[in-house]
Amino acid sequence: HEVYNTYLDQLEYAEELGFDGIGVNEHHANAYGLMPSPNIMAATLSRRTSKAALVVLGNSIALYNPPIRVAEEMAMIDVISKGRLDAGFVRGVPYEVFAANTNPTQTLERLWEGIDLCVKAWTTHDGPFNFEGKYWHKRQVNVWPRPYQDPHPPVWITGSSDKENIREVARRGFTFAMFLQPHEKVKEMFDAYRESSIYDDPEETRRHIAYMPLVATGETEEEAEGFAK
Numbered sequence: 168h169e170v171y172n173t174y175l176d177q178l179e180y181a182e183e184l185g186f187d188g189i190g191v192n193e194h195h196a197n198a199y200g201l202m203p204s205p206n207i208m209a210a211t212l213s214r215r216t217s218k219a220a221l222v223v224l225g226n227s228i229a230l231y232n233p234p235i236r237v238a239e240e241m242a243m244i245d246v247i248s249k250g251r252l253d254a255g256f257v258r259g260v261p262y263e264v265f266a267a268n269t270n271p272t273q274t275l276e277r278l279w280e281g282i283d284l285c286v287k288a289w290t291t292h293d294g295p296f297n298f299e300g301k302y303w304h305k306r307q308v309n310v311w312p313r314p315y316q317d318p319h320p321p322v323w324i325t326g327s328s329d330k331e332n333i334r335e336v337a338r339r340g341f342t343f344a345m346f347l348q349p350h351e352k353v354k355e356m357f358d359a360y361r362e363s364s365i366y367d368d369p370e371e372t373r374r375h376i377a378y379m380p381l382v383a384t385g386e387t388e389e390e391a392e393g394f395a396k
Contacts, residue, residue: 188220196266225255228281
């Protein structure tokens with residue numbers, strides 16, 4: 168109880184301090200993360216904030232069956248927050264894949280098929296549709312409400328070091344985010360994104376790549392360096 172509310176207080180305070188976005192993510196089957204549903208956290212924040220983007224980075228879409236529930240919940244958050252959702256998707260880390268009893272060799276294909284299903288559900292306005300994919304077969308897909316943002320919330324992808332997958336993110340105009348990698352590797356991955364970017368303006372391309380650094384703070388330089396070690 169204390170941990171959840173402390174971090175929610177900090178995220179709300181981040182908006183007061185002027186941060187453009189506040190983020191939540193997802194982990195399962197491990198004490199490392201206590202956020203099995205980032206959508207619940209984002210929904211809570213959507214009522215307690217009014218300006219910052221709500222960056223859900225992200226839903227482990229490759230582990231879900233079916234992913235339509237993700238599309239529905241994200242659309243609700245986008246409507247409640249008046250279009251402040253950034254919708255992130257991730258493959259999931261190994262211990263989550265095993266706990267979900269999912270074939271680890273299929274998670275990348277499942278990720279993209281799940282994203283395709285969510286985006287189609289968000290953007291189809293001429294009636295229900297059937298979806299026949301490799302992993303999911305859905306009849307009468309009919310998401311209500313549709314997202315507040317048109318055609319859909321910005322999509323983020325994270326966690327891949329495969330250059331071809333990064334190029335696919337770029338070709339779709341999605342945002343690619345990376346963390347917990349050395350700077351040299353991050354540059355290599357970002358260069359792969361730039362090579363396939365659909366944006367003519369380099370500045371617009373730059374806005375669609377993101378890096379999360381780990382920062383240690385302290386009362387003195389020595390104290391901060393000690394925390395960092």
